[in-house]
Amino acid sequence: MDSTWLVLIALGLGIAVGAGFTVFVHAAARHGEQVSRVLAPSVPDGVDQVLGALENVGIVLDSSDNVLRASRSALALGIVRGESVSVREIVEIADQVRRTGEPVSRDIIVAGTRFGEIARNLSVRVAPLGTRFVLVLADDNTESIRLDEVRRDFIANISHELKTPIGAIGVLxxxxxxxxxxxxHVRRFADRMTTEADRLAALTAEIIDLSKLQANEALHEPQLLQVDEIVADAVDRNRVVADGKRVTLVTRAPSGLAVFGEAPLLTVAVHNLISNAIHYSPEGSRVGVGVRRTDGVVEISVTDQGVGIPKSDHDRVFERFYRVDDARSRNTGGTGLGLAxxxxxxxNHGGEVSVWSQPGNGSTFTIRLPEASGIDAIAADPAARPERTTT
Structure with a gap:
């Protein structure tokens, strides 16, 4: 029997037998999180403690869909806002339970409503709680579903991509x-073998990097970062290649903007965009890198004068191993993982990346990240606090 339904049964028994249930819930409360009291109306004894013992979403609604109790997870995920449930599907399920008196289980997808927020896959269970209330329980399956998709796609992609360099090395x-x-002939074949070995090493390294990124949603040690320093480092890493192709790297004046994150990760992301722009640009052209602020969002844009990308490929260029021009990508040493x-x-930094491009008119890739406000900067760096003066 599902553990969540055991909670439902326990709640029902609590309403019926009172004191015996109270012993159970007090024991559970010692190990659980405290429940947030959204409104004052009384609910059956022990409900607070049971919700507090749940790690996932738990909500108690009255007959008018007002939230009487909500676990911290319900608040953290934005399912409860103020005194109401913000997810329309959950309200509809609660209304159905009131009409039928029968518990309902359903899987739903909740779209992200805030910048950088992903859609969430929830397994929702709703059941009557006594005669006056409705209990909503939900498990967030987003991460497990995402990891299953990553593993499945990874196996399919890697088996295909590794065959080319490994096969070439065998033939050589x-x-x-x-x-x-x-x-x-030995020297010529050996040089080609070295090239394929280097490509295999680069592919393996990027597979490892991508696997680490996909296995962890949250950042380990986010710090306050100056965006201009991230951009300058990424540009410097590409200067030798740019000079070799006679591509001019152009940057705007310092922006003074800051974000929270991990510098090595963001530097690699900007570096990959610049490297792509150089590889797909003709000799003697320019690649521009700019930073600006728009409505509390920091935008890092990389613009080239290259071949451009057909509109039909815009949604796919960030997929693992996807290449608009497979032959050209391999000739430039691309692995197909840079944009992924x-x-x-x-x-992972709470942002998004997009592309604007037209064939023959170049491309612009834009990273958008939440800006670190002045208050955030002071909180992260006490030395930034203004000095007090006395008179």
Whole structure:
């Protein structure tokens, strides 16, 4: 039997037998989180303690869908806002339970309403609580579903992508063996083998990086970061390649903007965008990198004068191993993972990345991140607090 339904049974018994249930819930409360009291009206004895013992969403509604009790998870996920349930589907299920008197279980998807917030997959269970109330319980399955998709896609992608360099190395090894008496051919095949080995090493490293990003939603040690420093570091990493192609890297004046995050991750994300822009730009062209603030959001844009991307590919360029021009990408040493790493890095920082492009007119990739406000900066760095003066 599902553990959540055991909670429902326990609640029903509590309403009926009172004192015996109270012993149970007080024991559970010692290990659970405290429930938030949204309104004052009284609910059956022990409900507060049971909701407090739940790690997932727990809500008690009255006959008018007012929230009487809500667990911290319900508040943290934004399912309860003020005195109401913000998810229309949950309210509809509660109304159905009132009409039928029967418990209902349903899986729903709740769209993100705040910047950088992802859609959530919830398994919702709603049941009568006595004659006056309705109990809502929900499990957030978003992470488990996401990891299942990542594992499934990873196996399919990697089995295909690794075949090319591994197969090439095998063929070249045979060629070297057959050309053992011809030093010139041996050197040529050995150079090509080195190129394929380097590509395999780069692919393996990026697979590891992407796997780490996809396995962790939250950042480990976010810090207050100066965006101008992130951009400058990423630009410096690309100067040698840009000079080799006679591509000019142009940056705007310092912005003075800040975000919260991990510097190495964001630097790699911006570096990948600049590197892509250089590789797909003609010789003698320019790549611009700019930073600006729009409505509390920091935008980092990388613009090139390259071949551009068809509109039909805009939604797919951030997929793992997806290449608009497969042959060109391989010729430039691309692994097909650079933009996927950008996407997951930015999402882990609570932001988003988008592309504007037209074939023949270049492309602009834009990273959007929540700005760290002045108050946030002071909280993160006590030294930034203004000095007090006395007279």
């Amino acid at each position: 090894a045979d060629a070297i063996d057959q050309a053992a008496e011809d030093p010139a 790493i950008v996407k997951h890095t930015v999402q």
